[in-house]
Amino acid sequence: MADKIDHIVFDIGKVLIHYDPNLPFSRIIPDAEERKWFFQNVCTHDWNLEQDRGRKWEDAEALLIAQYPEREEHIRAFRKYWPEMVSHSYDDSVAIMLGLIDKGHDVTMLTNFAADTFVEARRMYPFLNATRGITVSGEIGLIKPDVAIYERHAKDFGLTPENSIFIDDTMVNVEGARAAGWKAVQFTGAEKLKQDLIAHGIDV
Numbered sequence: 312m313a314d315k316i317d318h319i320v321f322d323i324g325k326v327l328i329h330y331d332p333n334l335p336f337s338r339i340i341p342d343a344e345e346r347k348w349f350f351q352n353v354c355t356h357d358w359n360l361e362q363d364r365g366r367k368w369e370d371a372e373a374l375l376i377a378q379y380p381e382r383e384e385h386i387r388a389f390r391k392y393w394p395e396m397v398s399h400s401y402d403d404s405v406a407i408m409l410g411l412i413d414k415g416h417d418v419t420m421l422t423n424f425a426a427d428t429f430v431e432a433r434r435m436y437p438f439l440n441a442t443r444g445i446t447v448s449g450e451i452g453l454i455k456p457d458v459a460i461y462e463r464h465a466k467d468f469g470l471t472p473e474n475s476i477f478i479d480d481t482m483v484n485v486e487g488a489r490a491a492g493w494k495a496v497q498f499t500g501a502e503k504l505k506q507d508l509i510a511h512g513i514d515v
Contacts, residue, residue: 314473316494316511320464321408321442322455322479323422326498328400328436335392339385353379354389362425365452393428394435403501405438407508407515412441414514420445421464421477423454423484444468455479456487465491476511478504 324330332350340346350356353375362371368390375386412418419442424432426449433439446464453460465472472492479485480498488495496507508515 314494316474316476316513317417318468318470318475319411319416319418319508319513320470320475320477320488320493321418321420322477322481322484322498323420323424323432323439324397325480326401326478327404327408327438328397328432330397332389332396334398335388335395339388339392349382349385353382354386359389360423360454362428363423363448364454365426365449368425368427390428394431397432397435400436400438401501404498404504407501407504409438409441410515411508411513416513418442419464419468419470421455421460422446423448425449455481455484456490458487458491461488461491461493465493476508476513478507 321327332354333346336346336349340349358371358375362368372386372390376383379386408418420439422429422445424447426447429447429449439445444467446460446467448454448460451460451463453463464470465475475493477485477488477493477495478498479488479495482497485495485497494511496504498504505515
């Protein structure tokens, strides 16, 4: 018989809230080709990920400004206009999560997020305070898909990996959870999520 799921763990970005740096930057750098170059060479995904790992924004900005002094204003704009990047919540996903809590399921969150921007996100989206707790990568210096962050989350919240299911939009993070012994599904939309949870025996 399959293991009974008694813990449900949600990722946040692109599962519960939208994230897109182009939202403010389409105004800041109107030219699409220049904007693409900027994200590929200056404020890159990997650069931003280090803030998720715990690097301070001042240090991150200083590093890039030293390399691209002529881009200082654009580099500082990334943090300055960050709230615009998380423009809305995915209300159908949020409804599923809150519904699970209402039905008595044990729900937590595990996210790659810079510590200070997460404080802002919690103010913007109160449902981020609804679960039993959250592991924020920037607060503990570990990031998905490192197996260590899943192990830390399980330890901190008393989870049994084989009885836990993780929901993330990024396949590599799903695979990280599976490598830690968890069940895990890739989020592609609320309806599919509902089906996946039901398939794992969860009352949605």
